[in-house]
Amino acid sequence: MAAPLKETRINQSRKLAFNADVVAITIALALAALIRLNVIHHIGW
Amino acid sequence: MDSSAASGKRTRLPTQTIPVPSDRTHAASRQRQLLALLPGILLLFAVGLAGKGMEWLGFWLRSAHHIYFPQIEYVLWAILLGLAVANTVRLPEIVRPGLATYELWLKLGIVLVGAKFLLGDLLHLGGLSLLLVAIELVMSLSVMTLLGRIFGLKPKLTSLLAIGSSICGVTAIMAAQGAIDSEEQDTSTAIAAILTLGALALFTFPAIGHALHMGQQSYGIWTGLAVDNTAEATVTGALYGDLAGRVAILAKTARSSFIGFVVLGYAVYWASRGQAKHVQHKALFLWQKFPKFILGFVAISVLATAGFFSRSQLGSLSNLSKWAFLPAFAGVGLRTQLRDLLDQGWRPILTGVLGEIFIALVTLGLVFAATHGARQ
Numbered sequence: 001m002a003a004p005l006k007e008t009r010i011n012q013s014r015k016l017a018f019n020a021d022v023v024a025i026t027i028a029l030a031l032a033a034l035i036r037l038n039v040i041h042h043i044g045w
Numbered sequence: 046m047d048s049s050a051a052s053g054k055r056t057r058l059p060t061q062t063i064p065v066p067s068d069r070t071h072a073a074s075r076q077r078q079l080l081a082l083l084p085g086i087l088l089l090f091a092v093g094l095a096g097k098g099m100e101w102l103g104f105w106l107r108s109a110h111h112i113y114f115p116q117i118e119y120v121l122w123a124i125l126l127g128l129a130v131a132n133t134v135r136l137p138e139i140v141r142p143g144l145a146t147y148e149l150w151l152k153l154g155i156v157l158v159g160a161k162f163l164l165g166d167l168l169h170l171g172g173l174s175l176l177l178v179a180i181e182l183v184m185s186l187s188v189m190t191l192l193g194r195i196f197g198l199k200p201k202l203t204s205l206l207a208i209g210s211s212i213c214g215v216t217a218i219m220a221a222q223g224a225i226d227s228e229e230q231d232t233s234t235a236i237a238a239i240l241t242l243g244a245l246a247l248f249t250f251p252a253i254g255h256a257l258h259m260g261q262q263s264y265g266i267w268t269g270l271a272v273d274n275t276a277e278a279t280v281t282g283a284l285y286g287d288l289a290g291r292v293a294i295l296a297k298t299a300r301s302s303f304i305g306f307v308v309l310g311y312a313v314y315w316a317s318r319g320q321a322k323h324v325q326h327k328a329l330f331l332w333q334k335f336p337k338f339i340l341g342f343v344a345i346s347v348l349a350t351a352g353f354f355s356r357s358q359l360g361s362l363s364n365l366s367k368w369a370f371l372p373a374f375a376g377v378g379l380r381t382q383l384r385d386l387l388d389q390g391w392r393p394i395l396t397g398v399l400g401e402i403f404i405a406l407v408t409l410g411l412v413f414a415a416t417h418g419a420r421q
Contacts, residue, residue, distance in 0.1 A: 020149045020152055021336065021341075024149055024152035024156055024338050025340065025344075028153055032157075032160075032362060036353060036358060040361065041361075042357070043362075043368070044364060045364040045367050
């Protein structure tokens with residue numbers, strides 16, 4: 001069987017997983033604002 | 046240093062999380078913690094860009110020089126390259142914290158892809174998905190529980206597998222782990238089983254979709270309903286096409302929104318049997334378990350629908366989401382340790398495989414019924 005996850009890591013990760021949501025939304029809204037304000041003109045692919 | 050790393054064991058990469066080195070958590074500054082993420086983030090982007098480069102190289106060789114080169118999209122290249130790196134080279138500890146940020150890039154991509162959905166589409170497709178998700182939930186929870194009993198799995202491991210396969214994979218298992226007070230080894234086994242099944246879906250779902258000549262929308266809904274982990278569902282959808290990828294995200298997001306209710310149900314069940322703590326504030330519990338990035342996805346969609354962005358700005362947002370998905374796709378490959386997946390024992394894997402085949406067939410039938418009904 002694989003080594004079990006460390007409890008500290010699980011607890012710590014859960015706490016930080018919430019931040020991933022907040023950071024993702026913050027970055028997305030900031031980028032959207034920059035694009036809306038024409039600070040960022042064009043993103044290619 | 047991580048104790049397992051110190052003992053020389055090969056640890057599975059943390060999933061769905063952004064951990065920082067545990068011994069530095071309290072001592073190091075925020076800046077040092079962020080710097081610790083950089084090497085892994087660079088590796089994610091490097092592998093993702095290499096995948097995009099391979100797609101471009103293939104196109105160039107075929108069109109300019111008429112040299113045969115596999116016609117594979119960057120999505121699959123990024124995963125294959127990630128798998129190759131993770132399973133042939135022992136990755137240094139320094140890159141591991143940053144590799145776990147693939148979840149951040151995934152969520153960023155999902156929030157940004159909201160710009161491609163008008164609110165009407167969101168309500169129509171999201172509403173259809175919610176209805177199908179409700180049916181899928183009941184079926185998959187029942188079947189997984191039954192299979193767990195047949196194969197003699199521990200009850201809490203069965204609960205974790207049922208939660209993981211019915212809702213959203215690793216995130217749901219992690220959310221349930223504390224709520225039902227399960228053993229860490231059960232959590233580890235359930236996560237490995239779900240990741241194994243996700244890896245299988247990457248290669249089987251597109252083939253089945255093509256064999257059945259499924260449309261982009263039908264395939265996207267099916268993938269969002271049947272593939273467990275958000276990352277794998279996004280990739281499995283994107284492998285079929287752009288629209289399929291976006292619809293898969295929408296269906297998967299609808300499915301993920303149920304996470305709080307299912308985990309709460311299991312928490313109440315195990316508490317009633319005296320094997321978990323009672324949930325005091327149920328509304329707060331639901332809010333804590335709710336995946337908040339869905340709110341960002343809806344917010345961007347509302348802004349797009351309200352005409353906040355011009356057509357070219359919407360194009361830029363859409364392209365930004367593709368750039369955000371690039372390291373996330375690489376992360377799916379980089380965090381998959383084939384050896385770990387094979388080490389979990391046959392019973393959880395077999396339970397998961399049989400349950401997933403059942404769920405895939407049921408959801409496929411639901412999607413065909415829904416799309417056929419819509420045409421009439």
